[in-house]
Amino acid sequence: MKNKRLFALIYLTIFLAYNGIVFAVGGLSDHSATFWISYAFMITAFVTFAVSAIIVGQNGMRIKDWIFGYPIYKHCVAYFITELTISVTFMVVSGFVNIPWGLAFALQIFVFAVFLSLLITCFIAKNIITDVHEKIRVKREFIGLLRADSELLCEKCTDLEAKKIFASFAEEVRFSDPMSDERLEEIEKAIDSDVKEAIEKISQNDISSAVSLCENARLLLKERNKKALVLKH
Numbered sequence: 001m002k003n004k005r006l007f008a009l010i011y012l013t014i015f016l017a018y019n020g021i022v023f024a025v026g027g028l029s030d031h032s033a034t035f036w037i038s039y040a041f042m043i044t045a046f047v048t049f050a051v052s053a054i055i056v057g058q059n060g061m062r063i064k065d066w067i068f069g070y071p072i073y074k075h076c077v078a079y080f081i082t083e084l085t086i087s088v089t090f091m092v093v094s095g096f097v098n099i100p101w102g103l104a105f106a107l108q109i110f111v112f113a114v115f116l117s118l119l120i121t122c123f124i125a126k127n128i129i130t131d132v133h134e135k136i137r138v139k140r141e142f143i144g145l146l147r148a149d150s151e152l153l154c155e156k157c158t159d160l161e162a163k164k165i166f167a168s169f170a171e172e173v174r175f176s177d178p179m180s181d182e183r184l185e186e187i188e189k190a191i192d193s194d195v196k197e198a199i200e201k202i203s204q205n206d207i208s209s210a211v212s213l214c215e216n217a218r219l220l221l222k223e224r225n226k227k228a229l230v231l232k233h
Contacts, residue, residue, distance in 0.1 A: 022091070026091065032094045032098075034090050034099045034101045037105050039087065041086075045080050048115075071122075090108075140180070142180045143178045146173050149195045150195060153169070154170055156199060165215070169218050169221075172218060172222075173221065177229065187220055187224045194216050198211075198217070
C-alpha cells in the first residue's frame with residue numbers, strides 16, 4: 001500500500017510538472033486547435049496509464065498481449081513516450097506554422113487506437129488466465145476436501161484395526177490425481193457421500209459400518225483415478 005501511494009505521488013508530480021511546463025512556456029491563451037487537440041491526447045495518455053495500473057494492479061502489469069507478447073507496462077510506456085513526442089511536436093510547431101487540426105487528430109487517434117487494441121488483448125489475456133486458475137482451483141477442490149475427511153476418519157477412530165484401514169485409505173487419497181473433471185462428478189459425489197457417512201458411523205461407534213463404507217469408497221476412488229488418467233489422454 002505504501003509503495004502504491006508513493007507511485008501515485010510520483011505520477012501526480014509528473015502530471016503537474018508537465019502541465020506547468022506546457023503553460024509556463026506556451027502561455028494560457030492564443031493557442032490553435034492543433035495545440036489543444038495534442039494537449040487533450042496527452043492528458044488521455046496520462047489517464048489511460050493511471051487507469052490501466054489501477055485496474056490491472058502491480059502483478060497484472062506483467063500480463064502480455066496476444067500479438068507481440070509484450071507486457072502491459074511496456075505498451076503503456078511506449079504509448080506514453082510516443083504520444084508525448086507527437087503532442088509536444090505539434091504543440092511547438094503549431095505556434096509557428098499553421099498545421100491543420102485534422103492532421104494532428106488523425107495521427108494521434110491512430111496511435112491511441114493501436115495502443116488501445118493492444119491493451120484490450122492484454123486484459124483479455126488476464127481474464128483468460130484468471131479463469132484458468134479458477135478452474136484449476138475448483139478441479140483440485142475435491143481431492144483436497146476428501147483428504148481432510150479421510151484424515152478425520154483416522155483421528156476419530158479408536159479401534160486399532162479399523163484405524164489401519166482408514167490410514168491406508170487416507171494414503172491412497174493423498175496420492176490420488178488432484179485434478180478432477182466434470183465427467184467424474186457422479187463418482188466423486190458417491191465417494192464423498194461414503195466417507196462422510198463413515199465419519200458419522202464412527203461417531204455412532206458403528207465401526208463395522210464405517211469400515212464397510214470406507215472400503216466401498218476405496219473401490220470408487222480407484223475407479224475414479226483410472227478414469228481420471230484416461231480422460232487426460
